Amino acid sequence: xxxxxxxxxxxxxxxxxxxxxxxxxxxxxxxxxxxxxxxxxxxxxxxxxxxxxxxxxxxxxxxxxxxxxxxxxxxxxxxxxxxxxxxxxxxxxxxxxxxxxxxxxxxxxxxxxxxxxxxxxxxxxxxxxxxxxxxxxxxxxxxxxxxxxxxxxxxxxxxxxxxxxxxxxxxxxxxxxxxxxxxxxxxxxxxxxxxxxxxxxxxxxxxxxxxxxxxxxxxxxxxxxxxxxxxxxxxxxxxxxxxxxxxxxxxxxxxxxxxxxxxxxxxxxxxxxxxxxxxxxxxxxxxxxxxxxxxxxxxxxxxxxxxxxxxxxxxxxxxxxxxxxxxxxxxxxxxxxxxxxxxxxxxxxxxxxxxxxxxxxxxxxxxxxxxxxxxxxxxxxxxxx
Numbered sequence: 001x002x003x004x005x006x007x008x009x010x011x012x013x014x015x016x017x018x019x020x021x022x023x024x025x026x027x028x029x030x031x032x033x034x035x036x037x038x039x040x041x042x043x044x045x046x047x048x049x050x051x052x053x054x055x056x057x058x059x060x061x062x063x064x065x066x067x068x069x070x071x072x073x074x075x076x077x078x079x080x081x082x083x084x085x086x087x088x089x090x091x092x093x094x095x096x097x098x099x100x101x102x103x104x105x106x107x108x109x110x111x112x113x114x115x116x117x118x119x120x121x122x123x124x125x126x127x128x129x130x131x132x133x134x135x136x137x138x139x140x141x142x143x144x145x146x147x148x149x150x151x152x153x154x155x156x157x158x159x160x161x162x163x164x165x166x167x168x169x170x171x172x173x174x175x176x177x178x179x180x181x182x183x184x185x186x187x188x189x190x191x192x193x194x195x196x197x198x199x200x201x202x203x204x205x206x207x208x209x210x211x212x213x214x215x216x217x218x219x220x221x222x223x224x225x226x227x228x229x230x231x232x233x234x235x236x237x238x239x240x241x242x243x244x245x246x247x248x249x250x251x252x253x254x255x256x257x258x259x260x261x262x263x264x265x266x267x268x269x270x271x272x273x274x275x276x277x278x279x280x281x282x283x284x285x286x287x288x289x290x291x292x293x294x295x296x297x298x299x300x301x302x303x304x305x306x307x308x309x310x311x312x313x314x315x316x317x318x319x320x321x322x323x324x325x326x327x328x329x330x331x332x333x334x335x336x337x338x339x340x341x342x343x344x345x346x347x348x349x350x351x352x353x354x355x356x357x358x359x360x361x362x363x364x365x366x367x368x369x370x371x372x373x374x375x376x377x378x379x380x381x382x383x384x385x
Contacts, residue, residue: 034086040094041078042085052086054267061265071095088267093118110136122263125273125282126256126350127343144344147322151315151348160312161205168201171215178219182226183239193218199250202352206345207296208314212247221245252288255281257350293342301336315348 032050036042046053053074060070074095075083081098096102105113120133127133131144150156175193196214204210221244231239246254259276266272276282300316304324312318320336327334335341 032089034092036086037084037092037094040082040084040092041080042083042092043074043078046086051088054086054088057085057087058267065265067265072097118269121270121273122260123273123347124270125263125277126260127347129340130343130347132347140340143326144340146326147319148344148348150318150322156312156318160314160318164204164210164314165201167210168197168204168215171200171213171219172197175215175219175222178222178226179241182222182229184231186231186235186237186239188239188241196246196250199253202349203250204314205352206315206349207292208300208317209296212249214246214250217246218244249288249292252285253349255285256289256346260350289346290342293345294337297336297341297345316345319344 029050034042034047034049034052036047043053043056046056049055057067057070060073061067064070071085074085075081075097081096081101083095084092085095086092096105114135114137115132123130123132131141131148134141134144172193175197176190179188193215196218200210200213200215203212210216222241225242229239229241259282263269263273263276277286296316297320300314300320303313303317304320312321319341320334323336323341324334
């Protein structure tokens with residue numbers, strides 16, 4: 001009898017421990033489940049899984065490479081302009097596709113709605129001290145925005161940005177004229193050309209130099225190797241141009257942009273951004289990027305210090321001029337070579353390149369069916385396919 005009692009009391013702690021573990025696991029599972037916001041449509045099956053919409057989102061991204069396309073598809077599926085989606089172990093995302101409501105939130109209700117953490121998480125690896133990662137209540141947010149406030153003024157856009165963009169488009173047209181002669185009426189893809197032209201334009205806008213120019217490099221490369229290009233037999237078959245070397249700084253920037261886009265589609269954006277930043281290829285890309293920015297900042301400092309009424313040639317000239325004015329007003333030394341300054345400059349470059357790329361592509365797409373416009377633009381006869 002005594003041995004039975006001892007065995008019972010020996011089993012009891014184990015039973016209690018098992019019950020506690022099971023209870024803890026159940027509570028943890030319940031805590032990890034998505035918590036839907038009342039009255040906003042959502043996928044019912046996603047609310048019953050700790051992964052939320054993560055699996056469906058990942059499957060769509062693997063096919064299309066886009067996260068926002070999947071979001072739009074959910075609004076159609078749920079038949080609502082306002083929906084919520086669930087990422088694993090995080091609060092719901094509220095997706096709004098109604099234009100007027102979105103405009104109202106972004107322009108008039110800024111005290112009620114601040115920047116999302118997601119936007120900051122995406123840039124955690126590329127530009128950790130950029131103002132996009134800050135809430136508007138953060139005192140540093142206003143400091144960062146203050147040195148950028150002139151970049152969207154008509155004066156800067158007309159006198160500085162437009163000149164560089166015009167020059168880059170002229171280079172693009174020169175490249176296409178050369179390609180039209182080489183392909184002999186065969187079609188060819190122009191997407192990469194537009195991409196590189198946008199990069200050339202924004203690089204010149206940001207740094208005020210055309211020393212590195214991917215489009216001109218391709219013109220020179222194609223001019224030397226045009227006779228070695230083999231044309232397809234069928235007249236409808238496109239000509240595939242071989243890849244050509246681009247400036248090292250451009251290659252580093254494109255790697256950073258690709259990683260940023262990859263982070264955008266990753267379920268745990270901040271973790272992905274911080275970890276991938278330390279990959280050897282990313283460390284090299286960051287080192288090249290920082291070296292270029294440091295050199296160009298130094299050139300801009302020398303321009304500003306050498307002339308009292310120096311003309312603003314680029315983005316960094318304007319940023320440093322603003323920083324100099326703010327520093328003088330606050331009675332401190334200007335802060336040029338700081339992580340925050342580097343991050344603001346690279347974000348201008350990356351963000352503007354994306355906008356320019358889409359803008360140029362949209363313009364040509366809209367003009368595509370009107371071949372007579374191409375004739376006047378290119379100065380040569382082009383057959384529309």
